[in-house]
Amino acid sequence: MRVLLDLVTIIAVAAGALFIMAGTVGLLRFPDSLSRLHALTKADNLGLGLIVLGLLPQSQSLSAMLKLVAIWLLAQLAGATVTQLVARAIRRDGQPV
Amino acid sequence: MIAAHVFDAALAVLVLGVAIWTVTAGPAFAAVIGFVAYGLLLALVWVRIAAVDVALTEAAVGSGVTGALLISAAARLRPTEQRAAAEQPGPALRFAAAALAVLVAAGLAALVLFPAEPAPTLAPAAAAHLQALDVGNPVTAVLLAYRSLDTLLEKVVLLLALMGVWSLAPDRFWGGAPKLWPGGQRGGELTLLARLLPPIGIVIGVYILWVGAVAPGGAFQSGAILAAMWLLVMIAGLQKAPEIGQWRLRLILVAGPAVFLAVGLAGFALPNGFLSYPEEYAKPLIIAVEVVLTLSIAAILGLLVAGPPESERQR
Secondary structure: HHHHHHHHHHHHHHHHHHHHHHHHHHHHOOOOOHHHHHHHHHHHHHHHHHHHHHHHHHHOOOOHHHHHHHHHHHHHHHHHHHHHHHHHHHHHHHHOO | OHHHHHHHHHHHHHHHHHHHHHHOOHHHHHHHHHHHHHHHHHHHHHHOOOOOHHHHHHHHHHHHHHHHHHHHHHHHHHHHHHHHOOOOOOHHHHHHHHHHHHHHHHHHHHHHHHHOOOOOOHHHHHOHHHHHHHOOOHHHHHHHOOOOOHHHHHHHHHHHHHHHHOOOHHHHEEEOOEEEOOOOOOOOHHHHHHHHHHHHHHHHHHHHHHHHHOOOOOOHHHHHHHHHHHHHHHOOOOOOOOOOOOOHHHHHHHHHHHHHHHHHHHHHOOOOOOOOOOOHHHHHHHHHHHHHHHHHHHHHHHHHOOOEOOOOOOO
């Protein structure tokens, strides 16, 4: 059982790290701001989500699990809002130089 | 074990890299973003050396509130930035700055490379009297009992800083309300966030304050979180910034330091000196002081970011 849980952690956290890396590569390589935002949201949503999912089997108590999930949800909320705000600013003022 | 070392080394390199990038970044706004990232990485460093209290403060105050302050400063300075950047300091000033930086770096390096053996520490002394105070978190005990004078003066310095910001206001705006930079449209995503987040943020702020007695947390971190929630509501335009002339607002601002001072002065009469607590009431007193301090800190930090008043007082 322990081994199985550890396996879940390793796979999920590795997948999460992969998404965060892909998001970072996109942030650095994509040509314009809107596509860069698009890359960043993948790192936020899936990357952090998978890492939290992977850490859940390792946490000691239910409250620790809930805290981890709350962190993911709050990061989602903040990330989505900021992305919308930046995108709106780009649409209003044009591409930053 | 090796993985931890690799992580620490990578973190150290990253912190140094972001620091250099921040110093050499061209536009002020980019430098501020670098500074915020630097602060968050530094918070990770504090966690790695088991100073979670400092990490929380660094993330909330060093990176969060200071970051917001610097972003608004950079936005205000944007029109004059090009001209200011064109003015290069003279060679003498540059040399003096470089020499001072080298001196500080050498001093720090000497401390790290040739540490005193055994390292001087007051940790056992701090832990020895926790029982008497009935406070489980040694950091809170140091801040509010052993070194409470420092904490008191720190809050007074915060008030002075706020007065400094207010004094930038033109005479006709004195007593008026600060103007926060315009948020998104009404009913937009920012409004949604400003409605969803504050209830959660206030609970977390109160939790951080309460848990500060036994675990990492405390008045300053809590105050910073509450200030952030207040600022979010003001930036989204759900509530106007208060007029700084209101006596009720000023009462909240000075309440924290005033209650702290009153408890401190009462120490003369009851136990044995300034800022000492009677043993049986130590914990309730510390918590009472922390609660009022948190309120004042939240108000002061929020108003510091809001800036000087920019509209006339409505009579």
